[in-house]
Amino acid sequence: MPWLTALRRLKPEHVAKIKAVLFIALLIPLTRLGWLALHHGLGANPIEYITRSTGWWVLSLLLMTLLVTPLRRLSGLNWLLRLRRMLGLYAFFYACLHFGIYIWLDQFFDWQGILKDIAKRPFVTVGFTAFVCLIPLAATSTNAMVRKLGAARWQKLHRLIYAIAILGVVHFWWLAKKDITEPLIFAALLGILLFARGVFSARKAAAAQPAAARSQTV
Amino acid sequence: MLIKRPNDIVPSEITAKSLYDRRRQFLAGALALGATAGIGALGLSMPRMARAGAKLSNLHKSALSTTGEDVTPLKDATTYNNYYEFGTGKEDPGENSGKLRVRPWTVSIEGEVKKPRVIDLEEFLKLAPLEERVYRMRCVEGWSMVIPYVGYAFSEVIKRAEPTGKAKFVEFVSLADPEQMPGVKMPILDWPYVEGLRMDEAMHPLAILCVGMYGETLPNPNGAPVRVITPWKYGFKHGKSIIKIRFVEQQPKTTWQLANPNEYGFYSNVNPEVDHPRWSQGRERRIGELGKRRTLMFNGYGDQVAQMYTGMDLRKFF
Numbered sequence: 001m002p003w004l005t006a007l008r009r010l011k012p013e014h015v016a017k018i019k020a021v022l023f024i025a026l027l028i029p030l031t032r033l034g035w036l037a038l039h040h041g042l043g044a045n046p047i048e049y050i051t052r053s054t055g056w057w058v059l060s061l062l063l064m065t066l067l068v069t070p071l072r073r074l075s076g077l078n079w080l081l082r083l084r085r086m087l088g089l090y091a092f093f094y095a096c097l098h099f100g101i102y103i104w105l106d107q108f109f110d111w112q113g114i115l116k117d118i119a120k121r122p123f124v125t126v127g128f129t130a131f132v133c134l135i136p137l138a139a140t141s142t143n144a145m146v147r148k149l150g151a152a153r154w155q156k157l158h159r160l161i162y163a164i165a166i167l168g169v170v171h172f173w174w175l176a177k178k179d180i181t182e183p184l185i186f187a188a189l190l191g192i193l194l195f196a197r198g199v200f201s202a203r204k205a206a207a208a209q210p211a212a213a214r215s216q217t218v
Numbered sequence: 219m220l221i222k223r224p225n226d227i228v229p230s231e232i233t234a235k236s237l238y239d240r241r242r243q244f245l246a247g248a249l250a251l252g253a254t255a256g257i258g259a260l261g262l263s264m265p266r267m268a269r270a271g272a273k274l275s276n277l278h279k280s281a282l283s284t285t286g287e288d289v290t291p292l293k294d295a296t297t298y299n300n301y302y303e304f305g306t307g308k309e310d311p312g313e314n315s316g317k318l319r320v321r322p323w324t325v326s327i328e329g330e331v332k333k334p335r336v337i338d339l340e341e342f343l344k345l346a347p348l349e350e351r352v353y354r355m356r357c358v359e360g361w362s363m364v365i366p367y368v369g370y371a372f373s374e375v376i377k378r379a380e381p382t383g384k385a386k387f388v389e390f391v392s393l394a395d396p397e398q399m400p401g402v403k404m405p406i407l408d409w410p411y412v413e414g415l416r417m418d419e420a421m422h423p424l425a426i427l428c429v430g431m432y433g434e435t436l437p438n439p440n441g442a443p444v445r446v447i448t449p450w451k452y453g454f455k456h457g458k459s460i461i462k463i464r465f466v467e468q469q470p471k472t473t474w475q476l477a478n479p480n481e482y483g484f485y486s487n488v489n490p491e492v493d494h495p496r497w498s499q500g501r502e503r504r505i506g507e508l509g510k511r512r513t514l515m516f517n518g519y520g521d522q523v524a525q526m527y528t529g530m531d532l533r534k535f536f
Contacts (some may be wrong), residue, residue: 017300041308043297043298043308044293044294044295044297044298044308044505044506045298045308045361045503047503047508048361048503086494106510107509108509108510113498116498117498120493121496121497121498122496123496174496175496177306177359178302178306178307178407178477178478179302179406181306190305
């Protein structure tokens with residue numbers, strides 16, 4: 001496939017352009033909410049609307065972040081990796097909005113009520129846990145932090161995203177009153193992405209073993 | 219002189235009729251596709267006009283109306299609904315209930331009554347003088363509205379049906395026609411939707427047979443053409459588009475109770491002390507307001523209804 005070959009050989013300046021376009025594209029959900037808010041388009045319950053919308057984008061962005069590695073492996077488009085940090089940080093950005101809306105517009109800084117919610121309501125508990133877990137990942141997302149931690153430790157820490165994504169989907173699932181169609185779709189997509197990772201690491205282990213066995217016999 | 223040339227291009231040549239007829243799905247599909255790519259997200263669905271109902275004349279203002287509260291705008295009351303027969307989204311009933319045929323409409327009165335019969339809607343409209351009753355409506359999800367309903371005491375229906383001594387409960391069965399109600403094709407709930415009241419609750423002066431709101435016949439997303447309203451209970455108790463009223467001896471198995479017995483009880487009286495297992499019922503968001511307000515016991519109708527539940531453990535009979 002010549003187009004794929006061409007894509008694989010994309011020049012760094014082109015990748016930078018793609019990154020810039022993606023950066024702007026991922027601001028669209030927020031711009032849209034702002035536009036709707038100004039034009040009375042958020043419906044009868046605007047706070048619910050923006051809470052749900054930002055939450056939906058957090059989950060979507062987490063899945064997009066998790067999609068980078070499998071997609072890169074399957075396609076050989078190594079530059080995809082350069083988009084991953086931005087996707088992850090956008091997930092954190094929308095999570096901050098989501099959590100901020102809850103604290104401010106939903107609870108009006110009623111800390112007692114918020115603490116009670118977190119402790120008593122399982123769907124809030126898992127959602128809050130996922131949010132808290134995102135903080136160290138965002139904090140260690142810079143190149144300097146990667147160097148400081150060392151690649152191995154950094155990678156180990158950032159495996160937290162698997163747990164975060166699972167908690168996020170559970171959060172969505174548990175808050176549904178009866179219709180779980182959408183949470184199920186997110187769960188299925190996440191399942192596929194995690195399964196793909198399982199397959200990759202199993203293959204890696206299988207590939208490493210004969211090599212190890214060979215080196216022992218020599 | 220102005221000469222009008224015949225329009226030689228038929229509109230169907232520009233856009234195929236089949237495509238034109240499916241334009242909403244087409245647009246929705248394109249929008250979904252665009253949103254996935256993150257570019258169509260700016261698209262807006264057209265704001266829909268609330269379907270105008272027929273004006274109901276000679277309405278008496280009821281003394282049982284709630285006073286001193288701002289009435290929720292009609293547009294909010296008709297575009298933000300839970301009516302799963304038309305889909306589980308809040309906008310779904312407003313968008314998908316256009317196909318509901320509300321005339322002719324009959325309601326079958328059956329079960330433990332001396333006078334079982336099928337009543338035509340037109341008769342229902344004249345059974346008793348229509349009153350305007352402004353009531354608070356509290357949804358189990360934690361939001362509320364203030365709606366001027368039109369109807370009359372449900373006891374008027376009971377009186378005429380002459381229930382036998384065996385009638386201990388009233389059961390309301392809603393229409394479940396997949397042809398008119400797309401949501402019924404989904405196995406989200408056990409169709410048809412069934413609700414019920416204890417006999418004394420159904421006889422209570424606040425319980426109304428509702429045929430309209432805002433001075434007009436009921437809009438489709440609000441349960442046209444006939445429903446029941448018990449303002450001290452959560453909204454899901456207010457059966458919509460009723461086709462059967464059955465007087466029964468045993469407590470009816472109501473839809474939400476069957477769907478999730480831990481979360482929804484038969485009584486479902488508004489109660490800030492008894493939380494839904496997954497969220498607090500202590501406060502509510504009045505549609506149109508930013509902050510939350512305290513939820514009142516029995517939705518503020520405690521003075522009138524509390525005596526029906528004396529001696530009952532409301533944590534057990536939630």
